[in-house]
Amino acid sequence: MTDAVLKPSETSASGLPLTALGVGALLVVAFGVLPLVGGEYLFDAILTPFLALALAGLGLNILTGYTGQVSLGSSAFMAVGAYAAYNLSLRLPGLPFLLDILLAGVVAAAVGLVFGLPSLRLRGFYLAVSTLAAQFFVQWVFNKFGWFSNGSASGVITVPPLTIAGVALDGSVGRYLFSLSVVTLVTLLVWRITRSATGRSLIAVRDHETAARVIGVPVLRVKLFAFGLSSFVIGVAGVLWAFAYLRTIEPAGFNLDRSFQILFIVIIGGLASIRGAFLGAGLIVVFPLVLARLGEALLGGLFDSGVLEMSQRIVLGLLIIGFLIAEPAGLSALLDRALLNRGWRRLTARARP
Amino acid sequence: MSLPTALKSAFFAALLGTAALTPLAGAQADEQYFPLQSYRVGPYAAGGTGFFGGFIDYLNLVNTRDGGVNGVKLTWDECETQYEVERGVECYKRQKSKPGVAAWNPLSVGIAYAMIDDVGRDKAPLITVNHGRTDSTDGRVFKYVFPLLLNPYSETSGIVNYIAAKEGGLEKLKGKKLAVLHHGSPYGKETIPVYQLLAEKYGFSVEQIEVPHPGNEQQSQWLSIRRSKPDYVVLRGWGVMNPVALKTAQKVGFPVDHIIGNVWSNSEEDVIPAGEAAKGYTAITTQASGAEYPVLQEIVKTVYGANKGNLDDKKRIGSVYHNLGIVNGILNVEAVRIAQAKFGKRALTGDEVRWGFEHLKLDAARVEALGAKGLFHSINVSVANHEGEGRVTFQQWDGGKWKVVSDWIAPDWALLRPIIEKSSLAYAAEHGITVRDPAAEEASN
């Protein structure tokens, strides 16, 4: 387990014009078209959770994909972000909410730094399991100390309505557009960083720590930076999850299953790839719904819902396994190759490792 | 499969995702629809199958025996949540577009919280029988939320009153020592202030001991209990924590008949895994267990006789969760019936059913007419009181079944009401809700 956990799959920058075009078109659809045609179900049950989880996946990808450090505690940082934003808006009512989000991210980053310290000495699964300390400790803290939930008797918080610059975004479209804007901005930021010298030192640490050290990369600092940045992004994702999506916060919502879910998004989407997080989140959010719908429509009359649900669990597990076997490099690589096969990007292919 | 094929199927799936997820039409014109956010898989499956099984069995009985409520057929469908909040939200968004929604019954605190805003906007009642948000008892603030029969505070008061009865009166509580073993979650901690309040009032002492989730290890907690030697241990447990508590109590020699379980520690599933160690354990309940009540006999005859019963295992008929589901069914159906008396014998809107719940008054005679005498006591919901003064009773596990060992006990509602109102009014202020005036509303009706 000393080797880097993964292999690169991100393309070089030479495919940029086409990619930029694709991203632009997607953004036009997401910002301009969907809000006009979509219904409440589409936003509240699919798109908004998709955006929040994709962002969390992106955050974890910085750590796991680019820097090669596995974390099983992602949802703890989502929780930190969510609780921080709640308390900031509660206790400093003068602050604009956008600043709350930023500060919540910073708080999550700070907590991430602390739990990132073991990475300076530990590798592989030892590190992965030790990040579980964050998972359980953070959940315990929020559960234990009523201050964080403002003394709510049941410990479950109902968050205040989302208001940006005096405009209430309490409809499903408003909350979706808000999430979309935040996700777009943060993604842009992450994209810039991964393309910078800092981004290359992350990859250097992942691929070969000792070699990175030899060429003068400050390995320890880079690792901590990755933990901090990753936790920041995941923290912001937590804010979206709590404020734009569920509108309630309880410690149990940020449990180990959620951390695994985020890890799934990263692995299935594709490590060290920005669009991988989005592809992975799409699959993880939409696929179970499709499966449930299909199961209900095709077999609903024959079996009771418990049997259906258990079968879905089996199918989901099998699909994950099958997918990992068929395409260990993730959806992102799959997309690459598919585009390649059609000759769309023949020219950009040469730089691929 | 080749890659392009894989890609195609991925696109196909995405397409399906958007197309298939647009809701299907369910109920027809004169049908009243109960969306069920059930859970039949996962750690809480035992509770989910029992409760939703009982609920469906009762709805089935009303349809088969009476042809619905005054000719309005009852329909339902299930959406699996696995007890996870976001799945519950997805289910809500999916199911709410079907016509004729009567009421929501998620049986999950987390899901209920996530729905509070939405049910207010969509004007449909949210029923959290025996659980939920305590301050939603105040219907002046929480217009659409109903913690029917028993909220967590009343439950606590009921338990203390029972212990007092056992000891020979409230004044005998003085100097007694209680330990509350609670689950390490918001649910577990919810009643801490109420125990404090009651302890101060009656002069007993309380020690709160937390068991971390999921509670499969309790050695240290029970050794602490053994050292501090309380007179009673109240188990505020959850899932696997309950049998482990009983087993560990036996291990450290704490007498099982001095352990009192709360309303989520009172089912067969909580005691059977503990085997011998559970014999003599007592727990609170709002509904007696057993299948001897007329309404259950009718369900056995009419529903299970026609092979339409919902439980796979017929031995579970009359179990605690099954009976809770049946009682919940009775309350829902009666609310619809009461609302129909006012608004007409047709499929009602959610808001009209909410009116029905706010006038849900079932006295002993009506309960008996429903075939539920002894199954549960009575209910008396009003605009201001969404809980409805449910009574509790206590049953003891004899190794094979639960046996009722107490009368119907009334919690000390008057004592609890001020702290409930304090919390609900704070919520109203925080969320800009105008507090309703019950007298004015009754006058205008």
Add this chain to the structure above:
Amino acid sequence: MDWPFFTEVLVGGLLSGVMYSLVAIGFVLIYKTSGVLNFAQGAMLLFAALTFVSLTERGLPFWAALLLTLAAMVAIGATIERTVLRPLVNQPPITLFMATLGVSYVIEGAAQLLWGTQVHGLDLGIDDRPLEISGVLISIFDLFAAAVAGAMVAALTLFFRYTRIGLGFRAVADDQLAALAVGLSLDRIWTSVWTAAGVVALVAGLLWGARLGVQFSLSLVVLKALPVLVLGGFDSIAGAIVGGLIVGAVEKLAEVYIGPFFGGGIEGWIAYVAALGFLLIRPAGLFGAKLVERV
């Protein structure tokens, strides 16, 4: 200080620790040979206990049920190895880990589909009355569990020391390439290791099942085993035993003596933090192979 009470907590902790070790050993077997952190161990444990209990409830005698379950576990272990891990050989460990998560979904789903979601009691016929030795209570069931764990470790040790497959296992664990070079069949060794992990899951499943009841939450006991692994090393059976004892003792003593300062409930994470603190001093754990940085 109340010494008898302290002893009681300590002994209780050590005995609980043995139960953690039982689960941890299943992880170690697989990690040692194939470098996979098999998260499906918990699901396997659940499947074993559920199958056994359902068979006995259907009237099978103890031994028949045990043998049938054993056969099922062997089959499951071998199937996972064949269908999931072999195609994924040479993939990064994290991919393998995710695959075992997928496996755990499949097993959990299948277990409940086959046997239902009912909660069962499991009675191994041990009356769990406390035994009092000079003022200190000791649970008979825990002693029995410790004895079973001891017997299992002894059996595993004998197996690895004296059988051909066992020797092969050790060779593979030491150096996979060298083992291949001298003509050992990796496939056979992996299959037998997964089989052994299935058996360990059966033993752990029955003992934990008797403690908790047989229900879905049984699969959560893996969370108790993970800090043991961190502490003892992922690749050392001795480490799993000693780590388990330490984790059990630390957890209980901390809950009783430190917990009250925080209002209790620290047991859920204290083991992880303790293991972490220890690792910062000794990164390879108690008995783990020393990690050497390769250039």
